[in-house]
Amino acid sequence: xxxxxxxxxxxxxxxxxxxxxxxxxxxxxxxxxxxxxxxxxxxxxxxxxxxxxxxxxxxxxxxxxxxxxxxxxxxxxxxxxxxxxxxxxxxxxxxxxxxxxxxxxxxxxxxxxxxxxxxxxxxxxxxxxxxxxxxxxxxxxxxxxxxxxxxxxxxxxxxxxxxxxxxxxxxxxxxxxxxxxxxxxxxxx
Amino acid sequence: xxxxxxxxxxxxxxxxxxxxxxxxxxxxxxxxxxxxxxxxxxxxxxxxxxxxxxxxxxxxxxxxxxxxxxxxxxxxxxxxxxxxxxxxxxxxxxxxxxxxxxxxxxxxxxxxxxxxxxxxxxxxxxxxxxxxxxxxxxxxxxxxxxxxxxxxxxxxxxxxxxxxxxxxxxxxxxxxxxxxxxxxxxxxx
Numbered sequence: 001x002x003x004x005x006x007x008x009x010x011x012x013x014x015x016x017x018x019x020x021x022x023x024x025x026x027x028x029x030x031x032x033x034x035x036x037x038x039x040x041x042x043x044x045x046x047x048x049x050x051x052x053x054x055x056x057x058x059x060x061x062x063x064x065x066x067x068x069x070x071x072x073x074x075x076x077x078x079x080x081x082x083x084x085x086x087x088x089x090x091x092x093x094x095x096x097x098x099x100x101x102x103x104x105x106x107x108x109x110x111x112x113x114x115x116x117x118x119x120x121x122x123x124x125x126x127x128x129x130x131x132x133x134x135x136x137x138x139x140x141x142x143x144x145x146x147x148x149x150x151x152x153x154x155x156x157x158x159x160x161x162x163x164x165x166x167x168x169x170x171x172x173x174x175x176x177x178x179x180x181x182x183x184x185x186x187x188x189x
Numbered sequence: 190x191x192x193x194x195x196x197x198x199x200x201x202x203x204x205x206x207x208x209x210x211x212x213x214x215x216x217x218x219x220x221x222x223x224x225x226x227x228x229x230x231x232x233x234x235x236x237x238x239x240x241x242x243x244x245x246x247x248x249x250x251x252x253x254x255x256x257x258x259x260x261x262x263x264x265x266x267x268x269x270x271x272x273x274x275x276x277x278x279x280x281x282x283x284x285x286x287x288x289x290x291x292x293x294x295x296x297x298x299x300x301x302x303x304x305x306x307x308x309x310x311x312x313x314x315x316x317x318x319x320x321x322x323x324x325x326x327x328x329x330x331x332x333x334x335x336x337x338x339x340x341x342x343x344x345x346x347x348x349x350x351x352x353x354x355x356x357x358x359x360x361x362x363x364x365x366x367x368x369x370x371x372x373x374x375x376x377x378x
Binding site for chain 1: 202207211214215217218222223224225226227228229230231237249250346347348349
């Protein structure tokens with residue numbers, strides 16, 4: 001059986017939710033994997049509901065239905081409410097605690113809290129919060145290699161934003177390194 | 190019944206096939222539409238088989254199976270061979286005639302030939318061939334507005350490439366304007 005990961009990103013328009021799946025997918029390709037990426041959004045460019053997914057496999061895949069959702073990366077309350085039930089038991093929930101209310105709907109998943117928005121503000125631009133999430137996702141799961149993630153990010157963002165996005169990925173990684181992960185783990189980033 | 194468009198892009202890695210669907214999808218959002226975008230690719234970043242799709246609707250959609258494929262934008266022979274049968278009767282096939290052999294497998298679809306690669310080379314960078322295809326797609330179908338397409342492109346490419354990508358979109362539009370569209374239509378761009 002091929003190793004296979006499914007990750008969903010949820011938030012609102014303008015948070016870079018589509019880009020998160022594209023960057024993760026391209027990174028996986030750089031790692032030699034096969035990828036199916038998808039996103040659903042509208043009708044407002046900013047503020048509308050947005051989700052995206054990436055499926056990464058050692059073997060060729062076409063457009064599958066999601067059977068198991070192993071990782072859920074959440075940047076809004078609405079996304080949390082909409083998708084929390086779909087995360088598989090034992091799965092990983094990565095949330096920005098400043099963007100969502102505490103949830104105790106699920107006791108059977110691991111929760112990683114990443115203060116992405118606050119950390120992005122400290123770096124100087126809220127827009128890189130998604131890359132902080134990707135850095136944390138990478139460090140926590142190893143679903144893609146760090147080198148591939150950095151390369152993919154560089155391919156995908158405007159050149160003037162490469163430096164701050166690289167810092168954002170590093171910050172996400174540091175948040176994961178600093179904490180002892182568990183159900184009640186939190187971080188200030 | 191809501192108006193709904195499904196477009197598939199097919200080619201190989203490095204042609205910007207994923208980006209084509211992302212840019213078209215974001216443009217549709219700027220036009221006030223709902224979008225489902227997806228892509229499948231790997232395992233090589235450059236040269237591997239790649240397809241992407243965008244579904245645009247007046248109404249909210251989640252991840253649907255493709256029931257009708259109305260437009261197929263093709264940038265490689267392999268993609269043409271793989272997807273030509275899925276285009277609905279009366280659908281639109283946009284091909285780069287320099288990247289594919291002549292196909293006469295389908296007599297029941299409209300064929301628009303857009304010399305995207307050659308035109309991109311004239312503009313100075315082969316990488317913008319995908320935007321020439323998008324300019325032609327926009328001009329031919331009106332599936333997204335031109336203003337939204339330009340805005341979406343600007344959001345999605347490195348700032349140093351905005352100017353050449355805008356020229357590429359214009360070039361694609363001009364190719365469509367210059368020709369009388371029909372089964373046997375061709376263009377030199």
